[in-house]
Amino acid sequence: MANTSCLLVTYEIKASAGKTIQEMADDICIEQTVEVVKQLAQDKWIQENIIGRVEGISQTGDNIFSVIISYPDEITAYQLPQLLSVLYGNISLKSGIKLIGIEFSDSFLSHFSGPGFGIDGLRRLLNVENRPLLATALKPMGKTPEELAGLAYKLALGGIDIIKDDHGLVDHSFCPFKERVQCCLSAINKAEEETGKRVLYFPNITDTHEKLIDHAERGKEMGVGGFLISPLIVGLDIMRYLADNLGLPIMAHPALMGTLFHGISTEIVLGDLMRLAGADMVIYPNYGGRFPFTEKICQETGYALKKKMGGLKTAFPVPAGGIDIKNIKSLKQFYGNDVVFLIGSSLYVCSSNLTASVKDCIQHLSAYC
Known part of the structure; x- marks a missing residue:
């Protein structure tokens, strides 16, 4: 599954005391996929094919950052309930994180019929x-x-x-x-x-x-x-x-x-x-x-x-x-x-x-x- 197509998801994050923005971004990658502590996510295949990956971080305001994370399409199972879980499931319970952009691959979109008319x-x-x-x-x-x-x-x-x-x-x-x-x-x-x-x-x-x-x-x-x-x-x-x-x-x-x-x-x-x-x-x-x-x-x-x-x-x-x-x-x-x-x-x-x-x-x- 390595090099498979991915969702590119952009979050707006307000940095919090005690963690760097990189640490917060890495936490999201884990939280939205395998949801375990890092020492339990050392399997190479899981790291390459399941866990989200930070693709970019840029500061957009006072303590506000734009973070782009890629998630393999396959982990959504190409269905809406799991897609929502991956995009914003557990982190919806946290503060200071907003989902502001999604770039879907054509491969992902091909699994959906969309509007009938x-x-x-x-x-x-x-x-x-x-x-x-x-x-x-x-x-x-x-x-x-x-x-x-x-x-x-x-x-x-x-x-x-x-x-x-x-x-x-x-x-x-x-x-x-x-x-x-x-x-x-x-x-x-x-x-x-x-x-x-x-x-x-x-x-x-x-x-x-x-x-x-x-x-x-x-x-x-x-x-x-x-x-x-x-x-x-x-x-x-x-x-x-x-x-x-x-x-x-x-x-x-x-x-x-x-x-x-x-x-x-x-x-x-x-x-x-x-x-x-x-x-x-x-x-x-x-x-x-x-x-x-x-x-x-x-x-x-x-x-x-x-x-x-x-x-x-x-x-x-x-x-x-x-x-x-x-x-x-x-x-x-x-x-x-x-x-x-x-x-x-x-x-x-x-x-x-x-x-x-x-x-x-x-x-x-x-x-x-």
């Missing part, structure tokens, strides 16, 4: 070639399936591209999954017959493992357009499994992901990992909204979703969280055409005519192309 595939499904896509969520929680279906009909009649469940909608007694999906699909199909415009409906399948799999299978049978899932809540590899086996687009919701950002760069969590796990669209907070995301973070995340990653398809950035439809022109200039704008409350409250509001928004998106 990606940007181009979703555009083909919707027959929308050259403008940003428009999406919204059915809300609020507490409405009946029939009430949500009424909203879905008005939205679809206006020509919206994607309607998703709010991420808080699960299999509630007051809004059961099967009934909600049936009602919303009927409403959307009715609108499609009237307009000729395809609309994709993404019900939320974030739930217990048993229900999640059942809802995915039932949803596919009923004819949904794709699924919304919160991968950090149910498990990243669950999303990968669904993407690989269902044959429908996946939209990833960022619920609970904020717990990772102190230790892993946002663009890795929302970009690299989401694409590896098969997300076709990734929701994240837009700058200037109710979450503390900056323009820089949004730009870096968008880049991570579209950059070259072996043969993996690109994924749509889906900025959300307080987007005002009055700002569509400037947002379009910032994100470009390959973006899905997820607009919630602003779309619902801008006028008493929801269908007209959607039409107006689509018109503006088309005009700015």
